[in-house]
Amino acid sequence: MRLLLWLVALMATAIGIAVTARFNPGNVVLFYPPYRIDLSLNFFLLLLAGLFVVLFGLIQAIRSTLKMPARVAAYRQRKRERDGNKGLRDALKAYFEGRFGHAEKAATRAAELPENAGVAALIGARAAHRMRQAERRDAWLARVAGDSSLKTARLMTTTELLVDDHQPEEALAAVAELNASGTRHIHALQWSLKAQQQAKNWPEVLRLVRMLDKHKALHPALSSRLREMAHEALLSDPAHDAESLKRVWATVPQEDRNKPYIACVAATALNARGLHDEARVTAEEALRRQWDDRIVRAYREAAGQAGSPTLLAQIEHCETWLRERPNDAELALTLGSLCLKQKLWGKAQRYLEQALSDATEARMVREAHLKLAQMHEALGQEQEAAAHYRQCALATIL
Secondary structure, eight states, X not given: OHHHHHHHHHHHHHHXXXXXXXXXXXXXXXXXXXXXXXXXXXXXXXXXXXXXXXXXXXXXXXXXXXXXHHHHHHHHHHHHXXXXXXXXXXXXXXXXXXXXXXXXXXXXXXXTSXXXXXXXXXXXXHHHHHTTOHHHHHHHHHXXXXXXXXXXXXXXXXXXXXXXXXXXXHHHHHHHHHHHTTOOXXXXXXXXXXXXXXXXXXXXXXXXXXXXXXXXXXXXXHHHHHXXXXXXXXXXXXXXXXXXXXXXXXXXXXHHHXXXXXHHHHHHHHHHTTOHHHHHHHHHHHHHHSOOHHHHHHHHHTOOOTTOHHHHHHHHHHHHHHHHOTTOHHHHHHHHHHHHHXXXXXXXXXXXXXXXXXXXSHHHHHHHHHHHHXXXXXXXXXXXXXXXXXXXXXXXXX
């Protein structure tokens, strides 16, 4: 419909011009002695319009010719941008697909565009790292060392890759530089935690775990396990003497003391340094909060001297607990061992035989036979002692 209207308007215009020109008696005379040119006014106007069109076209051609170098440069720039952006997209796509060789090649193309060079270098570094090409990874990272706008991204990438490559010292240096710039966010703390864990810097691990727990950035199970590992390493350090171990144990928060594994590690370490009173107190407090066979074993190792009020109190505690847990083999073994040390032969035999019948682990069977053998040997019952020693040896072999 629109085309039809344009045709009608064009035809009407043509008819109007033809009618007007037909009744136009005007004349134009051009003198250039000795020449004279006579033209009708209509023809002169037509020539003037044609001349205008030619001149306009010529001027436009000249302007286009003058602008050609700039247009060519702009075209080349647009092409470089298209190629660079396409290379960046291809690099990201290949990296997420796990095709790290293709990702690094695409990052090389993307880096030809200055605006993409920094981000492309980070992608190239990650791709090279996945291929275990440390030299190429470091070369990529060196490309963005002077780019202040990508400093945080570079340091975070450096930390992550070095932690993954088990280079905690270098990773911690990157973390220190990151912290010096005032950047402290959750992801940085998480990678710092991993680096400190690899470096076995356990006090710092505990500090970072507490910080991340405040932000709920760690799974509770992971947080609990990291606390256990850190406290175990600190408490089991062979460099500790009795006093330094007590100082370390005093610094452990109460919420961690309540955990059976940490309490067991602490009691074992205290026993190893002759701090049996502290080990007994630690084990008793932990058992009141939560029952755990590992703590019972540590409590057994913290037995007091024969005839001492401490040993008698231990026996009373164990008898009370055994009434609550009549089928607990570990507790029966502990009570039998304590009675054996106190030379309560009848009770010792009864509880050790109960432990032997309820035992589910070869370790408990072996220890129960050994204790019974020692009891019979103390009573001068050589045959019974020899029989239990044989059973202990068989349990050891099995």
